[in-house]
Amino acid sequence: MMQITILYIGRDTEITIVMNRLLNARPEWKGICVCTDEEAMSILEAQDVDLVLLGNGIDLDCEQVLRKRINELKPNIKIIQHYGGGSGLLYGEIMSALG
């Protein structure tokens, strides 16, 4: 079974903990969840990531900078917005993003 690596970036610690649990509950997903952009960039520099989920609390200016930095570092990574903060939409978002 191919495992895909998903990096979640959000500002709310509690939601980030939940996302970590949800993403790692499925054997086909490996979830890495962080609250800061610098942590996210360090992970992206150190390992392959298939999909980036942008979570709550990232303001528009930060989001634009973050998207630019990720695209410059790893132009093939898909970046999508995660809505809802929990499990309701997560599976559909990831399935849609990965086709």
Place this chain on the structure above:
Amino acid sequence: MSQFILHKENTRGHANHGWLNAHHSFSFANYYNPERMHFGVLRVLNDDLIDGGMGFGTHPHDNMEIITIPLAGAIAHKDSMGNSAVIRSGEIQVMSAGTGVSHSEFNALADEQLNLLQIWLFPNKKNVTPRYDQQTLDVEARHNNFQQILSPNQDDAGVWIHQDAWFSLGKFDEGFQTEYKIKKAGNGVYAFVINGEVTINGQTLSKRDGLGIWDTDSISFKANSADAEVLLMDVPMEL
């Protein structure tokens, strides 16, 4: 020329967890159908039956407008903003999750099943300050009338949300006909039949069927049964 999409009741996603019997009009949780991802900004329409005393423990939400309409029974709600409330049939609850909020939802009654509609809309602005509201509706005002229960405006009828959306509920006598005018150019209407049988723009709909209509400025409506009850969700079609 108007366009439409018909979602028959028996084509909805279904998950029976024992204490929770859920039907999903759009992809939700483990139900994934790429043809059923959203209707405009309407992302979730869940029709949940919850056993007495059971419910959802504390869980987070963000960046979503969450509307709960109990059809039968009562919900006990508690959230991280300090709200603790019971919402009953005839009331509506709204939560703008914004930057993040945690809440729990339980059937407030031990010996009665709870039936609720939970509806999630994408917000028109991300990372807003979370807010909560609930309102008691004048149920009589929806007799042979589409009663507005939600809008984008704080000073308008019903609750308000961070989206250019309007919801209306109506309960109709058999044979009653009317026209609904869409509130904003570019919006479409998703009609969900709570009870009975109706005809909307020539499509006959039964209990729990859904019909999405767009590229029009109004829809025609006729009640075909004495107990016809419909929720109209007038929502932007552009994400």
